[in-house]
Amino acid sequence: MKTLMAANWKMFKTRREAADCARELETRLEKLPADREAVLFAPFTALAACAEALGPGPRLRLGGQNCYPATEGAFTGEISPAMLLDCGCSHVLVGHSERRAILGESDEFIGKKCAFALNAGLDVTLCIGETLAERDGGMLRPVLDRQLAEALSGVPDDMPAERLCVAYEPVWAIGTGRVAGPAEIIETHALIRAFLRKRFASGKDEMRILYGGSVKPENTAEIISLDNVNGVLVGGASLRAESFGAVALAGLPA
Numbered sequence: 001m002k003t004l005m006a007a008n009w010k011m012f013k014t015r016r017e018a019a020d021c022a023r024e025l026e027t028r029l030e031k032l033p034a035d036r037e038a039v040l041f042a043p044f045t046a047l048a049a050c051a052e053a054l055g056p057g058p059r060l061r062l063g064g065q066n067c068y069p070a071t072e073g074a075f076t077g078e079i080s081p082a083m084l085l086d087c088g089c090s091h092v093l094v095g096h097s098e099r100r101a102i103l104g105e106s107d108e109f110i111g112k113k114c115a116f117a118l119n120a121g122l123d124v125t126l127c128i129g130e131t132l133a134e135r136d137g138g139m140l141r142p143v144l145d146r147q148l149a150e151a152l153s154g155v156p157d158d159m160p161a162e163r164l165c166v167a168y169e170p171v172w173a174i175g176t177g178r179v180a181g182p183a184e185i186i187e188t189h190a191l192i193r194a195f196l197r198k199r200f201a202s203g204k205d206e207m208r209i210l211y212g213g214s215v216k217p218e219n220t221a222e223i224i225s226l227d228n229v230n231g232v233l234v235g236g237a238s239l240r241a242e243s244f245g246a247v248a249l250a251g252l253p254a
């Protein structure tokens, strides 16, 4: 299983800024070893510029930060998986907590997107995670189980495990500088792994579970060394090529 180092640029960067940063990242990722992969979730408006800057067959793969579960139609403001594929994407992010909280996305809608995007040919990174109130209220497991059950409800058992990643992003650790501690990450990732083993007859042990929330170059090596952590999803620290390059190469001999 390859460790997945993923950048989520959220709503940052013009086309020029994005293309320059993607080009510099691609150069830094020349040192990326064969057992790691890197994906960049860029804003829709910058995807084509990034694809052009990266050129053919780049190490850094491209993804959209969202998609709508339909091929085309009267869905003003939305983007289809086919449009993402057309912009050079191979991946899409689904269910980010900012979309759940700010845009009111439901578990059911996120489930539709997951199944549709996979079927359309995009690899999916599904984000899940609890709020601080939910964790403090003893609701960690029920919340994650509900998010996973709904999001994966349309995913067939024969779907190759490497096409879907689950990104655990505790809402209280996103953009706050407060990283979940190693014990919290190990405990939560074990819960997610147990859910996946039960949910899929084939076990899907090759399905990657990423951690996200205040990941930085300084804490990445430790985080990816933990049990059932198969990569990271990085927000703030992915906005500069130097910093995301350091995350992607963390823990490797200089």
Ligand code: 13P
Residues within 6 Å of the ligand: 008, 096, 169, 173, 174, 175, 176, 177, 212, 213, 214, 215, 233, 234, 235, 236, 237
């Ligand atoms: P930060 O790395 O800025 O905490 O963001 C995490 C995140 O939401 C990635 O999707």
